[in-house]
Amino acid sequence: MDVVSGLQALPAGVMLSGTVASIEPIGVFAALGEGPAHPAFPGVGFIPIPDLSWTRFEEASDIVRVGQRVTCEFLQFDTWNGEARLSLRATLPDPFRAFADGTAVGQALEGRVTKLVPFGALVEAARGIEGLVHVRDLAPEPVRAPEEVVQVGDSLTVVVTEIDREWRRLALAVPDAR
Incomplete structure (x- = not known):
């Protein structure tokens, strides 16, 4: 049985x-120890960007580097591209699950504003866990844009209003805004 048939x-x-062979905008290619040469890239393992980590990151190189040895979970064999689809994050504990297990709706948390979006602010409520404070929940009085009341880097006390385990979403509010 050849290697491709074995992967299939x-x-x-x-x-x-495998060993990280190439970091591309769409993901990371890894040369698997037992894999054949990939027709376009040096390796048959591919880790899409979302499967690199549970937490948000700017560049794939923040997570892995060329030449690094990685162990990943095999997801499926992509017959179109001739590569194994892999997940590095599947080998790591999900920090959102641990956060959700130890946090309750109504609980107050200290967080840091990490990003402003037209409809609210993202707040890091725990290491690697971000939640959304919708613009309607940022202040007691109505505001049109989040930058009217907060800036990136601001420390903020928030209250957990919803924990969605299935979609890994956290809704937050400023205590006096509700």
Whole structure:
């Protein structure tokens, strides 16, 4: 049985190790120890950007570097591209799940504003866990834009209003705004 047939026959969930061969805007290519040369990139393992980490990051190089050895979970074999689809984040504990297990709706938290969007502000409520404070929940009086009351880097006391485990979403509000 050739290597490609072997990869095609693998069940999802198997752990595969390889070496990061290339970092591209769409993801990371890894040369698998037992893999053939990829027709376009040096490797047969591909880790899409969302499967690199549970937490938000700017560049794939913030997570991995060329030449680094990685162990990933095999998701499926992509017959169109001739590569194994892999997930690095599947090998790591989900920080949102741990956060949700230890946090309750109504609980007050100290956070830092990490990003402003037209409809609110993202606040890091715990390390690597961001939640949205909708613009209507930023201040007691109505505001049109989040920058009217907060800036990136501001420290903010927030209250948890919803924890959505399925979609990994956290809704927050400034206490006096509700």
